[in-house]
Amino acid sequence: MSDSHYQYPKHHVAVDCIIFGYEKDILKVLLSHRRFQPAQGDWSLIGGWIREEETAEKAAERVLVEITGLKDIYLEQVEVFSKLDRDPGGRVISIVFYAMIRLDKHDSVLAEKHGTGWIAYNKIPKLVFDHEQMLLAAHEKLKLKASYELIGQNLLPTKFTLTQLRKLYEAIFQRKFDPGNFRKKVLSLGMLEKQTDKNTSDSKKGAYYYRFENKEENLIRDNIVKRF
Amino acid sequence: MSDSHYQYPKHHVAVDCIIFGYEKDILKVLLSHRRFQPAQGDWSLIGGWIREEETAEKAAERVLVEITGLKDIYLEQVEVFSKLDRDPGGRVISIVFYAMIRLDKHDSVLAEKHGTGWIAYNKIPKLVFDHEQMLLAAHEKLKLKASYELIGQNLLPTKFTLTQLRKLYEAIFQRKFDPGNFRKKVLSLGMLEKQTDKNTSDSKKGAYYYRFENKEENLIRDNIVKRF
DNA sequence: ACAAAAGTGTTTCGGCTACACCCATGC
DNA sequence: GCATGGGTGTAGCCGAAACACTTTTGT
Structure with missing residues (x-):
């Protein structure tokens, strides 16, 4: 795919992140409480647009730094969601990632400022658009990974029992x-x-x-x- | 991600397909022999642009129909490749799929017309851009699937020993x-x-x-x- | 008769499961 | 002393792996 790109359509491309954390024996997800339209007041995943000069991974990293203040976070691609009407605001292709972060390290002041909160995985409220499907897909992928690799490095403190x-x-x-x-x-x-x-x-x-x-x-x- | 989309950058988004087939005890991949610049004469995966009114999956299906004449093909997402310089012709985000098709059913005349050929998996020539990485990722995903599910439905004839x-x-x-x-x-x-x-x-x-x-x-x- | 694939049976071995059981300590 | 989680040991079971062996038939 390389000749005469310019005649072909271009698309809005976003990343959405499922950020897993672990605290008090509970798996949690960092969600954002939308403070503006559309879907004001609803909970959504954390996401952002991919810029011209960045890869999908870099975009996800940037979003994570903005929200959590943490760099070098474990990130893994989950799946692309591209249904035409998945975002009522327009046609947006979304690349979904999941991340694992150490809750003890993350910047709660910054998170607070963005209107985010850590929600227990088994108490997730209704989410906007197709974000519930994204969450499920990310959880499946997390389980798959944990089933054949020992994980915890990115969720637990350095020392753990x-x-x-x-x-x-x-x-x-x-x-x-x-x-x-x-x-x-x-x-x-x-x-x-x-x-x-x-x-x-x-x-x-x-x-x-x-x-x-x-x-x-x-x-x-x-x-x-x-x-x- | 939905408010005021229009101020954000848009991207060229393509699909690239690893089409697996099976014939004479050999796993094969349908490749395209490029007949024009850039990378003329080199082998590449089969791909195409995502149109405004179609999902990534629909785009992959369309590409497969164009090349093989087959509808209702088994398709699975592999991974997104989005390095800035992955395509020398410009910045293109590529969503990779793999497909399984029954070689006995496919339209060889149509394939011939597109300059494609079935190449044995262990004799793959050098491919353009990052297509080799895509192929490897697709093969890993195929193996993963075959390891926990019985596959063959989409690769073998209806009756088989x-x-x-x-x-x-x-x-x-x-x-x-x-x-x-x-x-x-x-x-x-x-x-x-x-x-x-x-x-x-x-x-x-x-x-x-x-x-x-x-x-x-x-x-x-x-x-x-x-x-x- | 022999080769070659189809199909069945058997033995071994390792790993998972389900426990029982002892240890250390705070209350 | 007893409840609680830490930690070790063990018997049983199941499935994978290795391989012997029998069947069928074309040459």
Whole structure:
């Protein structure tokens, strides 16, 4: 596709981001409470236009920096939504991304200023346009990734206990995992490094902290969750 | 994203399709031999522009009809490629799809007219721009799908033997599967319907034909190929 | 008779599951 | 002492993998 581009139609192209965060055993999503028309007062995903001089990924990063103040966020493409009437304001092609961010790091003042809020995944209100479908697609993709790769690096604090990691998985998959089996499974991957100190606030006995080893080989692909 | 669209930049948006076909135990891809500048003589994927009044999926379907004469083709989104310089002719955002088509059904005269050819997957020549990356991404997605769903419906003739199905899988994964185990695995899914007639051309003994049962429950999600 | 694919049966092995059970500690 | 989460051990089960073996038929 390269000859005489200029005679062909051009389109408005946007990015919409599903920003996952994790706090108090709950998977959350950063949503925006629209303060103007159309759909004023409704909740929507965080999005923005793609500029002429930026890739879709750069646009998503820019939007994330504007809202959360965070750079170097984990981002993954989900899907393109291009129905003609998906946005009542006009024909807009939207490229959907999901992001994982560490809630403890994010700039809440900035988020507040943009009228955003962290909403528990299982308590998502009605969203504008096709944003619910986008959210579902992003969640499926997140589960798929978490099922064959150990995630958590981008959602948990640097140091975490295995119970915290398990509860993250329980929040993502909305189901329980056997504590003993989960522990054995994730440790067998050899991606976690045991620390010498313990967390004593979540239990009486105290649980050792772990952290992700930053090896190159950490692209381990194994079945962590078999079916879902 | 809906207020005052008109002040925001618009982009050229294209679709590029990786069209998979299967013939003589070989996985093939339909490529186009460019007959004009730029990159004249080079091979490229089949693509086209998205029109104002069509979705990305519709654009891909239209392109496929133009080239193969086939409607109702299996299509799946792969990924968006949006690097600024990916197309030397200008800034083009490309939405990549892969398709599976039955080679026995396709219109070879039409394809010929467009300067296209079926190339074996493991003998792909150098492709223009970022089309090689697109092809790799599409192949990964195809393998992922084939690993948890029984595919073949869209690549094989209506009637096929289990050996033909196995060889399709071997072509997709570029590895061998144990004939006995493969047979037991796919039959255990209960998605195939044994026919009364046999194929006698591929072997002396003859092998029963099977066909896909067209049940709704055929959305079975199981591990057909564990790791790859 | 032999080769070659079709089709069935069997054994082994590893991993997941479901537990039981001990440990450490705050109350 | 007892409740609670931390952590270890183990028996059973299921499915994948490896491979032996029998069937059928064209040459």
